[in-house]
Amino acid sequence: MLALDIRNINKKYEDFQLKDVSFQLEKGYIMGFIGANGAGKTTTIKSILNLTRIDSGEIRIMDKAMHTHELELKQEIGSAFGDINFYMRNKIKTLTNVIKIFYHNWNDETYYSYLKKFNLNENKKIAELSTGMKVKYRLALALSHGAKLLILDEPTSGLDPVARDNLLDIFQELVEDGEISILFSTHITSDLEKCADYITYIDNGRIINSAEKEEFIDAYRLVNGKAEQLDLIKNDLISYKKNSFGFTGLIHTQDFDPSLDIKSTIPNLEEIMIYCAKKEDAHV
Amino acid sequence: MNIAISNTSDKPIYQQLFEQISAQILKGELESGYSLPPIRQAATELRVSIITVKKAWEELERLGLIYTVTGKGCFVAELSPDEMLQRRKEMILKQMMIDISYYKSFGFTIEEVYELLKEVY
Known part of the structure; x- marks a missing residue:
């Protein structure tokens, strides 16, 4: 089954456009989404999540069309953006209590097990968390509402090498049982050399290549x-x-x-x- | 099972996996019936992609070194002594071909190489 199936997305801005962006991600695998700054990674991700309206194209997630099943699908998607922050002065605990009511499948037990696993203290304020901790908190939230598809925009940027390595370990553990799929964008390509199964490369709004990693490199x-x-x-x-x-x-x-x-x-x-x-x- | 992956090697990772495991099987370090770890678990532990491990396992299976039991996993195949010897020969021949072209590039004749070989073997 395809966790993510994107066909011919077009989106025109005044000075930039996505042109016929298409790629597919098989369920249970990790895809690295690479490209230079301004190549269209974030625009593509926002288009997938319907945070920006596309001019044309089709987005299917786990065999359902995003434009007809958006609310239902968003229960199953966990997303994180590098530069969007929560209310900084609130405690983790307070935020979680607000966020969890949006999700039908929220599971407190799972949530606390991830807090423990990621060493997050729920009485800490967001402002007190390091960049790595914030990413982990995002993941904990996503996983606690049973997300099957994680869409992460630059989750490793701003992390030190140890924290990055740690996060990549977590990604691999998450896909191990074959249920969860991950799409993450990055320009730190060494993150992908090891753990990514598929690579999609975007440049200037166009997909240059999307393939299984070794095939991609071997070309x-x-x-x-x-x-x-x-x-x-x-x-x-x-x-x-x-x-x-x-x-x-x-x-x-x-x-x-x-x-x-x-x-x-x-x-x-x-x-x-x-x-x-x-x-x-x-x-x- | 021992595996050491080098990221700076010119060889693709799946090939490194394949070569190291097949060498261990042919040297008898992994006995027939030995159960290989599941693909996804091996990928996490080795910190390589799932498809990389899958490719290596497939290559091992294609050459009859391992077999798959659906739902149970992959196991080291049983090879007859003759077959084992044959495969071991193929293995060192492959390395020899690489080494020989290196000797030739220095202009050594087979006799000269043979003398050197006898000295150091």
């Missing part, structure tokens, strides 16, 4: 050659950088001719993003 090669070899391969490269030792460039695996005496390696997500973004720049 590209990073090539390293001598300066005089550049002309042989230049036209096939997505983009390249020159230095005094030669050049480094990114190429689609299918375009790479292994008979050329040029060294190729498997790139990481960051390299793919950097070279693809460089290509966009070249067109402007």
Whole structure:
């Protein structure tokens, strides 16, 4: 079953637009949603949650259309945005008591077990929580109302390496029994190298690629050659950088001719993003 | 079962998993009937994606090193001694091919390599 099925979303703003954004997330898996700042990650996420109106396209969550089942589906979605805060001066306890009445399936037992697991003290004020604690509090809330799909916008940004690692561990534990699916956006690609099952890459409002992670990476090669070899391969490269030792460039695996005496390696997500973004720049 | 994953290796992670487990099976460190951890659990513990583990397990199964019992999990297959020997040979041949091309790149002849090999083996 698809936890999330997005087809041809279009949304036009004055100076930016989402163009035919489509991707699918299988239930029980983690998808990393990557792209540079301003590429359209948050706009896409807001569109999914109907926090912004789309011009056209279809959003289905767990086999139900969002536009006809929004209230019902929102019971099953947990979302968190990096930059939207709660009332800072309230205690966790006070906030939770307000929030829980919106959810039919709220479970106090689950809630307290997550508070304990995440080391959250319900008598603390939101203002006293660290960035990592706030994300965990969001997760605790989502999981306590039985959310099956977690949509998280930059949950790891602003976290130190230890807190990030800790959060990624939690993500993996959550999907372990195959019931919960997670879509999270990030520009810290190392977060995804390990734990994400699928990668969706958006650039300038368009999906460049959405695929199973290893397939995604395997579609590209990073090539390293001598300066005089550049002309042989230049036209096939997505983009390249020159230095005094030669050049480094990114190429689609299918375009790479292994008979050329040029060294190729498997790139990481960051390299793919950097070279693809460089290509966009070249067109402007 | 021992697994050490390197993120800086040129090999994809599923391949590292596959190679390490198949080596342990062929060396007899994992006996036939040994039960492999469930895919999702292994993914969490190894901190790799679920699909990565799935691919490695599938590759092991394709080569007949493990088998799946629906609802119960994956187990190390039983190989006959002949088959075991054959597979072990294939395993070291693969490594030899890599090493040999390295020796050749330095211009050593087979005799010279053989002498060196006898010295250090």
